[in-house]
Amino acid sequence: MAHAVSETRHPTTPRAEEHDPQAVEVVAHLSRAQSEELARRRRVRNRALGLVLLGLVALFFALSVSRLADVGDPQKWSRPGAIAPSR
């Protein structure tokens, strides 16, 4: 996804003595509507990625809790040296 953004940056050709490799100059070769469309897409992607990350947190929480519930009554297997039964 990142390649789309990086290609919007076209540093102008500076004179040799002024060249600063750290400088990133965004040339305004996109129209206002195109810039807005690009920003909209970036926002949608960021939100989707945020939702995916939240979903992963919820998924592993549910997995852990259900795994604990699935091993049954700990008193039946919990003794020194024992481990929880698994399928």
Next chain:
Amino acid sequence: MATGRGGAGALAPDLAGSEPRDWLLLLKPRVVLLVVYTGVVGLVIAPEPMHPVLGAIALLAIALGAGASGALNMWYDRDIDAVMRRTAARPLPAGRIAPEDAAAFGLALALFSVVLIGLAANWLAAVILAFSIVFYVVIYTMGLKRRTAQNIVIGGAAGAFPPVIGWVAATGSIDLAPLVLFLIVFLWTPPHFWSLALFAHADYARAGVPMLPVVAGPRATRRQIALYTVLVVCSSLAPVGLGFAGLLYGVAAVVLGALFLRHAWAVLHDAQDEAGRSLSGDRPARACFRFSITYLFALFGALALDHALGGMAWLMP
């Protein structure tokens, strides 16, 4: 422009980038739906109940594994997808997703799905899921698809694994019942895809994919559709014979089988010219393709329902 959205703000494909919808399309959601459905049935008819949340996570892993296979398939087939009318608008040939991004996404998702089902269910289910992904991507997509007209016969095995994975996720072992479900889906695949190939053969020919209608002609394809339909209908009766399905499933299998055979008969006797080309615009093949999807959904639904009602036998007077 490929995305077709944005109006005056439309961007060139190399600048437009993707939208979340494109990544979803990369997973072949309609195929995933069928895969998950057969996986659910395998899980539901298993003799050992599974924790509902762990069962749901196992199904999610099956869905993600199938989606990963689809993404890797689209990555590898992007060249032929671009020349086929049916697939030219997919995110890769349309330029909305870069090939290397699709490959990385598919690989990461495949790895994640295998680990996830291993953690939620057991590692035997994880091994079978991993094998099914490798089978689909390496053996079918990279090995068979462009080389032999039997591509979807052998490759069909990849789509037949989900009921086995569902069963193994619940029980931790392989039994005869899931293998019968595997056989049904395996035998169902050829008439399903060859019906599609009959009316889309020009697309496959343009892309150089040796589907049966392209290589052996439509007449031979119709005969093979009929043969495999007989085989799948016979195999669909095996659950009753082997005692893991009852009367409800048996009646459904007979009725659905009769309808499927009628469609295959119509395909076989479609009006055709001397070369075997359809004179009806392949109408029977289109109908057979549509019905084959209904057939599998209804057959597996009847099996799950039969199992649920059998499980409630104590409610009967």
